[in-house]
Amino acid sequence: MASSLSPECTPLKTQYDACFNSWFEGYLEPAVAASSTKNRQEYSKRKAEEEYKACVQKAVKDSGLESTLQQARDEHPLKSPPPPDPSSLEQGKKH
Amino acid sequence: MHIFSQLFQYEHPWSHVVIGMWRKYPNPKCTHVVSVDVIDRSVDPETGIIRTERILGCKQKAPRWVVKLFGGSEDAFVREVCFVDPATQDANITSVNLSLSQFATCYEVVRYTPAGPHRTNFSQTAEVQARTRLWQTAANGLEKWLVQRFEQNAQLGKTAFTDVLRALWEERHGHLQAAAA
Incomplete structure (x- = not known):
């Protein structure tokens, strides 16, 4: 997994990524990843997410990215998926 | 674009x-x-x-x-x-x-x-x-600054040369007057 922008967040990020990735596989393909440890994973994902989030928020602040990030969010909130692109839909229909 | x-x-x-x-x-x-x-x-x-x-x-x-x-x-x-x-x-x-x-x-x-x-x-x-609008603002600012700088330098150049001329000719006149006396 790629490292965090702040080395101190990398261990938390690795843990969080691992939790998310296994959850994600189950989310997309429930039959494949019907693991018995699902509940435990979901719990640890929560905890890992909170710790990592706190660390990375500080790292973003320390890197001086806060204001440019806010500006980017104001300009393009991207709160919901953009409308489908007609050309890619047509491409999909061909197959 | x-x-x-x-x-x-x-x-x-x-x-x-x-x-x-x-x-x-x-x-x-x-x-x-x-x-x-x-x-x-x-x-x-x-x-x-x-x-x-x-x-x-x-x-x-x-x-x-x-x-x-x-x-x-x-x-x-x-x-x-x-x-x-x-x-x-x-x-x-x-x-x-x-x-x-x-x-x-x-x-x-x-x-x-x-x-x-x-x-x-x-x-x-x-x-x-x-971001061309920002470029335009920056370009306008640069132009303004360059004009101001040019005006300042032109003003300084004018007074500087006035000083040179005054010094040169006052000195020469001084010599001439001294020689005539």
Whole structure:
């Protein structure tokens, strides 16, 4: 997994990524990843997410990215998926 | 504005492509991406769409004139927002540069959609746009500053030469008067 922008967040990020990735596989393909440890994973994902989030928020602040990030969010909130692109839909229909 | 676009098909099912998406970096072929951070992630309880907001840290040498002109550095950051919709099998990733964004923006949209059970369409478009209105403001400011500077120098030049002439001729007149006396 790629490292965090702040080395101190990398261990938390690795843990969080691992939790998310296994959850994600189950989310997309429930039959494949019907693991018995699902509940435990979901719990640890929560905890890992909170710790990592706190660390990375500080790292973003320390890197001086806060204001440019806010500006980017104001300009393009991207709160919901953009409308489908007609050309890619047509491409999909061909197959 | 400059536009870039490409279409491609991966020989993998859609679900495998989007699972692999989170494991793309670090990658020996894309060594410029050095960090990836999830800064926000949520699952829409109604649609099931996962929204992920990330910051990618890149190290890439910019041309010297760019660094000189804009004060850029080797570190550049990109904001990426990704939507994965398992119900309609659609993944949409939008990225915008955070670094140097006051001068120009690179707005990239990537989309993964199924092309049958074993293949996935990949489409990528990017729009690179200089913020011309800001350029205009900067250019106007530069012009104003240059005019002021020119006026100041012209004023100084005028008084400086006046001093030279006065000194030269007063001295000569002085000599002449002394000789006549």
